[in-house]
Amino acid sequence: MPRGHHDLGGTPGGGPIERAEHQLEDWEILADAVNQALGAKGIRRTDELRRIREEMDADVYRSMSYYERWIASAENILIEKKILTREEIDRKVAEYEKRWGNP
Amino acid sequence: MGNDHLGKGEQEHEHPKHELSQHAKRIYAIRELLLEKGVLKEEEIQRQIDYMEARSPANGARLVARAWADPRFKARLLADPRAACAEMGIDATSINEFVVLENTEKVRHLVVCTLCSCYPRPILGRPPDWYKSFNYRKRAVVDPRGVMREFGMELPDSVEVRVHDSTADIRYLVLPLRPAGTDGMSEEELARLVTRDSMIGVVDPLQEIPEGNR
Numbered sequence: 150m151p152r153g154h155h156d157l158g159g160t161p162g163g164g165p166i167e168r169a170e171h172q173l174e175d176w177e178i179l180a181d182a183v184n185q186a187l188g189a190k191g192i193r194r195t196d197e198l199r200r201i202r203e204e205m206d207a208d209v210y211r212s213m214s215y216y217e218r219w220i221a222s223a224e225n226i227l228i229e230k231k232i233l234t235r236e237e238i239d240r241k242v243a244e245y246e247k248r249w250g251n252p
Numbered sequence: 253m254g255n256d257h258l259g260k261g262e263q264e265h266e267h268p269k270h271e272l273s274q275h276a277k278r279i280y281a282i283r284e285l286l287l288e289k290g291v292l293k294e295e296e297i298q299r300q301i302d303y304m305e306a307r308s309p310a311n312g313a314r315l316v317a318r319a320w321a322d323p324r325f326k327a328r329l330l331a332d333p334r335a336a337c338a339e340m341g342i343d344a345t346s347i348n349e350f351v352v353l354e355n356t357e358k359v360r361h362l363v364v365c366t367l368c369s370c371y372p373r374p375i376l377g378r379p380p381d382w383y384k385s386f387n388y389r390k391r392a393v394v395d396p397r398g399v400m401r402e403f404g405m406e407l408p409d410s411v412e413v414r415v416h417d418s419t420a421d422i423r424y425l426v427l428p429l430r431p432a433g434t435d436g437m438s439e440e441e442l443a444r445l446v447t448r449d450s451m452i453g454v455v456d457p458l459q460e461i462p463e464g465n466r
Contacts, residue, residue: 179297192291242278242281
């Protein structure tokens with residue numbers, strides 16, 4: 150079985166550890182809370198989220214920030230479970246862009 | 253979105269301060285759809301925000317300080333961490349399997365999640381950015397001493413290092429070694445020696461209470 154792109158333990162190329170920490174933005178706090186709330190209701194489990202993240206394309210995975218990955222995995226699991234559809238999420242995003250403007 | 257109850261940043265949800273990434277925008281869409289469909293309630297999301305705001309390394313520091321001060325509590329903490337947390341009013345019930353690792357003169361423990369970011373969030377809050385970084389995840393299991401050195405702890409070869417890789421179900425908390433010369437300290441003072449990073453295991457606790465925190 151080939152090694153998954155998420156399976157980083159012991160892989161070469163590890164440089165110095167960047168210690169600076171960033172203050173979470175609102176969308177990151179929301180991503181965290183929605184995910185935990187879905188977990189608390191038994192709608193998704195940690196191992197399911199992990200599977201979704203691990204099945205992501207390696208380049209996509211690396212290009213995303215941490216909470217972007219959470220959002221993408223929550224979205225995919227909600228679609229997989231037929232709770233939401235990609236189209237309705239796209240539609241909502243388009244509504245926001247209209248309302249917020251899209252600088 | 254007019255009736256958000258998302259705490260201090262409430263106003264900003266209507267008009268974000270700066271442009272959100274395409275991925276970030278989607279969480280607002282997902283949230284609203286989940287509310288519309290009744291999958292989640294606003295209060296359930298808010299409860300999670302409040303819960304995480306109440307978590308911080310101070311919780312872990314209280315556990316450690318109590319364990320240092322009271323050997324019987326320490327024995328309970330090692331034997332049944334969730335029950336010991338409950339004694340201290342810390343809710344750790346969401347952790348499936350909770351393991352407390354006791355550091356000694358001869359052994360230091362280091363916690364990592366090579367696959368992602370599992371962390372004892374109910375005790376310590378959200379993990380620091382570096383814990384989730386690719387470099388920490390890559391190196392902790394093959395070069396733990398190098399990682400510790402980077403964080404400021406140089407261990408002699410005679411000290412064994414054990415690395416613990418978290419899984420979706422197991423969370424680890426390091427019980428650091430009590431510094432020498434702290435016999436006269438109260439539990440509250442002891443807690444001030446216990447840093448977040450010492451409970452992840454990358455460093456030992458502080459040797460004395462930092463100035464300005466006395």
